Amino acid sequence: MRSICAIEGVEAAGIKEGKYGLAIIRASGTAAATFTSNLVSAAPVNLMRERIAAGRLEAIVVNSGCANAYTGKKGYADAVEMSRIAAGALGIEADRIGIASTGVIGRYLDLERIGRQCKEVVPLLEHSAAAETAAARAIMTTDLVEKHALIEADGFSVGGICKGSGMIAPNMGTMIGVIYTDAEIGAADLQTSLRLAVRRSFNRVVVDGDESTNDCAFCTATGAAGRVPQAEFDAALQACCASLAQQIAADGEGATKLIEVRVSGAVDEEAAEAVARTVVGSSLVKTAVYGEDPNWGRVIAAAGRAGVRFDPDAVSLTIGEGEAETPLVRDGVIVSDLVRAKAAMHGRRVVFTLAIGEGEGSAAAWGCDLTEKYVEINGKYTT
Amino acid sequence: MRSICAIEGVEAAGIKEGKYGLAIIRASGTAAATFTSNLVSAAPVNLMRERIAAGRLEAIVVNSGCANAYTGKKGYADAVEMSRIAAGALGIEADRIGIASTGVIGRYLDLERIGRQCKEVVPLLEHSAAAETAAARAIMTTDLVEKHALIEADGFSVGGICKGSGMIAPNMGTMIGVIYTDAEIGAADLQTSLRLAVRRSFNRVVVDGDESTNDCAFCTATGAAGRVPQAEFDAALQACCASLAQQIAADGEGATKLIEVRVSGAVDEEAAEAVARTVVGSSLVKTAVYGEDPNWGRVIAAAGRAGVRFDPDAVSLTIGEGEAETPLVRDGVIVSDLVRAKAAMHGRRVVFTLAIGEGEGSAAAWGCDLTEKYVEINGKYTT
Incomplete structure (x- = not known):
């Protein structure tokens, strides 16, 4: 069972x-x-x-x-x-x-x-x-x-x-x-x-x-x-x-990939949650994941509008998990290897890990990519 | 000029x-x-x-x-x-x-x-x-x-x-x-x-x-x-x-229609703005407008999560403007004529007017429908 x-x-x-x-x-x-x-x-x-x-x-x-x-x-x-x-x-x-x-x-x-x-x-x-x-x-x-x-x-x-x-x-x-x-x-x-x-x-x-x-x-x-x-x-x-x-x-409507956003280094869990939810909910992050486009600027920009204070020049961001984890930004310095980053987006599960360097709070949030199919399911269905 | x-x-x-x-x-x-x-x-x-x-x-x-x-x-x-x-x-x-x-x-x-x-x-x-x-x-x-x-x-x-x-x-x-x-x-x-x-x-x-x-x-x-x-x-x-x-x-990415959401009867302009922005930003409202689906429940449900208090059983909602304005809900009672409502969605501009019966605050917000083209523009473009 x-x-x-x-x-x-x-x-x-x-x-x-x-x-x-x-x-x-x-x-x-x-x-x-x-x-x-x-x-x-x-x-x-x-x-x-x-x-x-x-x-x-x-x-x-x-x-x-x-x-x-x-x-x-x-x-x-x-x-x-x-x-x-x-x-x-x-x-x-x-x-x-x-x-x-x-x-x-x-x-x-x-x-x-x-x-x-x-x-x-x-x-x-x-x-x-x-x-x-x-x-x-x-x-x-x-x-x-x-x-x-x-x-x-x-x-x-x-x-x-x-x-x-x-x-x-x-x-x-x-x-x-x-x-x-x-x-x-x-x-x-x-x-x-x-x-x-x-x-x-x-x-x-x-x-x-x-x-x-x-x-x-x-x-x-x-x-x-x-x-x-x-x-x-x-x-x-x-x-x-x-x-x-x-x-x-x-199983999100029309989804082809699960997105997990892990945020650490926030002042508390609530702040980490706000950032994680904002990133995972961003239409631009969702479409980038769908297109397997390692466009990490969208992740940082979404984090920036979460209503949580942090120093953008001190963040670190990686994509992937375990051995496939690939750094994109380290302490505010761009280190992205776009070929490896793109490879980390191929599977059914894409993980972003963002450290914002303000404290000990952490949280994860989950979402899915945004696809033409989502639009079709929700737009083409007539009441 | x-x-x-x-x-x-x-x-x-x-x-x-x-x-x-x-x-x-x-x-x-x-x-x-x-x-x-x-x-x-x-x-x-x-x-x-x-x-x-x-x-x-x-x-x-x-x-x-x-x-x-x-x-x-x-x-x-x-x-x-x-x-x-x-x-x-x-x-x-x-x-x-x-x-x-x-x-x-x-x-x-x-x-x-x-x-x-x-x-x-x-x-x-x-x-x-x-x-x-x-x-x-x-x-x-x-x-x-x-x-x-x-x-x-x-x-x-x-x-x-x-x-x-x-x-x-x-x-x-x-x-x-x-x-x-x-x-x-x-x-x-x-x-x-x-x-x-x-x-x-x-x-x-x-x-x-x-x-x-x-x-x-x-x-x-x-x-x-x-x-x-x-x-x-x-x-x-x-x-x-x-x-x-x-x-x-x-001119929103991939848009086929302009959406205008007018909210009145809020306690103040800020509250009206919050409701208007939440409705116009709802993916479900945007896809419904794209599909010309007069699915007004999505408008009410989006308004309900705007963080603004109102009595859901006292709202009025119309679609269209001028002579084409069609009531959907009047003082909380469903009055929708889905055929007329659908007709009000045919043009390049779709207007929802929501009265929430709490005060004198009003505001409008603008957005566009969500289409497969938006996904294509933002998902298929590779860095």
Whole structure:
């Protein structure tokens, strides 16, 4: 098993009818969630913001095809009803069900379809590789590949599935992550751990700079493995989220390459993150990577507009990793070997490492190249 | 005459050799300038930040092909030398010469070429339509069209040329504006007026969200027309800059359409500007406009991540202007007629008007659609 069903007691299932999918994951535990910071948040996000406060979930239901966003009071009532329908099918209290939606904005949920799909999916629930795959597939929209991650730590595991290939694409978009662990952890600590893990993973993925109305990540801790050291749990959860985040970036709409930008030497992690996100989100960096053009000036120029102070004449920049790491600028002096630099851009993964010489803060961010295909997916699709 | 040479006493000339161009504009007056806020600013920008403090210029020299950016101390010395060379050719003190550069980052100026071009251009200086055209063409890089604007106000005029087709494209990029007026205005007032005009024009153009190391706008006031009311001057200067800014947006790399986003009902102008810039810079809005897809959910979702508070259920959004204006959302209720909305996207200019119902602040921003051609220009060009 590659993700959620590697966690003892987690059952999953999912179906997809055309673009309308439904996944259910069942496992009882303490629970935490993080949500989009977009002011325009979808009805299921608004509902879950309240419901997660209880710190406990028995199941999570995710539908794809309709985001139930920008749907006003009726949308909120529909979200409540969706959780009631699932509760009835599962024999669980509605208050213990997590819900998430992804798909078209500005359309109402088809509750009749949701009801029928819930009835079909519940009997399929099982603890198996096929089941986690079905769930991961059911929540896909423009994703080309399903996304699984599993971190096996000392005595416990963290596994998750997610969907997402643009930070937002209102026709078909959104990032949704569903993570389980068998570690025993209180809801408040779990919320703190998840918030940090999301900050260091999903919040550092930039596909197109847009942010969905529906983004959310859940983490449920079943406790079957007993208590574990907090630092070990944090590390495992972060590794799981980072793996999923990189899979989202690599599957970015139209992408041919994953871009990783590592920034060190910032005054703090926040400053490093701002620089890394700005560089990885730059259209000019993204198009240069697509064209395998070692145009490092675009990286430095993007860093310069991140709102973080540093001395441009003291930065060092490399491209590639491991043995292929090639210096481009060292302490502000251009040392680029453009032939080697271009070679470092050939693969499916391009890494820039930027040291800005101001302090000890570091962070990485992930994105993808910008291609004609992205334009085609988002421009040629007609509502 | 269409721009700078409509101002009495302004002489211009320019030549272009392949991608290396040089323009000189000569006219004496009080002067102001605004520059890029990118931390990584080019040598000519650093030099002019100091020099403009004297508030007086006799001429402006702009070269294209090399940005003289990320060139360290040698770059700064080269910028000083460039102004000395021009000063020698013009018979003017170097301290009274404004300079600007645009082109490749990370390469040194070819001062020999600059010297030769200065000697060739100075004898061509004249007050004519052909001269302002030659100057506007000499500073073009990836621009497809030269850009002129002229506002004839009551008793005075403001005319300008500019170049720019991406907020930055380090191979070939940057926005440079050169504006003249015959109004008489002190350097300090001129600086205040220019800063406001740039804020309301060039700073509201988003082609790709990147910001050049070399952006600058100069305004020189010859005073020939005598003193004019400050409010009238401000309006004329803003109209001139707004015209140039819209020409930059329309000539955005790969663009097929100009996008104008007007936001009203914000708590203040700054909030309205933030929303307008975020919407016009959204890759998803840009691709939707390219595809003539009336996907208004992308506009609302982009507005929601602008960092400005408003009630999503109280917004109104229209597409088109004048008789073609079509409501999409009214007070939070979806009223879109997708057939009419699509029709409003057919032309070269697409206008979204968003009212967020929080106050009296309003602002417009301009951008362009995102096309396969943008990707090709920026991805397929190899350093």
